[in-house]
Amino acid sequence: xxxxxxxxxxxxxxxxxxxxxxxxxxxxxxxxxxxxxxxxxxxxxxxxxxxxxxxxxxxxxxxxxxxxxxxxxxxxxxxxxxxxxxxxxxxxxxxxxxxxxxxxxxxxxxxxxxxxxxxxxxxxxxxxxxxxx
Ligand SMILES: [Zn+2]
Numbered sequence: 001x002x003x004x005x006x007x008x009x010x011x012x013x014x015x016x017x018x019x020x021x022x023x024x025x026x027x028x029x030x031x032x033x034x035x036x037x038x039x040x041x042x043x044x045x046x047x048x049x050x051x052x053x054x055x056x057x058x059x060x061x062x063x064x065x066x067x068x069x070x071x072x073x074x075x076x077x078x079x080x081x082x083x084x085x086x087x088x089x090x091x092x093x094x095x096x097x098x099x100x101x102x103x104x105x106x107x108x109x110x111x112x113x114x115x116x117x118x119x120x121x122x123x124x125x126x127x128x129x130x131x132x133x
Pocket of ligand 1: 081
């Protein structure tokens with residue numbers, strides 16, 4: 001994971017780019033689903049001081065529901081009309097993202113599941129929170 005400036009409208013904002021085994025999640029998602037997706041704003045996902053992709057309570061209902069969290073937003077930057085969500089399961093040793101699905105249809109896409117080492121997962125989020133590229 002890393003933050004990157006991206007042009008959202010007239011202003012550049014920090015977004016969180018997610019790489020899984022070296023591949024950008026946006027590419028993996030487009031290949032698997034045939035749909036577009038865009039990186040989430042860092043302020044919505046992980047920064048400052050927020051960890052959407054954990055068991056922390058959701059900051060608002062547009063970013064997920066239960067154990068399902070938004071991982072990519074629509075190509076227009078919104079959360080309700082496109083993008084991707086995934087189910088999150090975390091325990092002491094692993095973090096797993098599975099059951100990727102389309103927004104708003106909720107159609108399950110053949111992508112993943114991805115299982116991460118919990119320590120490395122938390123480290124990646126911590127680096128983004130601290131603004132380390
Ligand atoms: Zn949209």
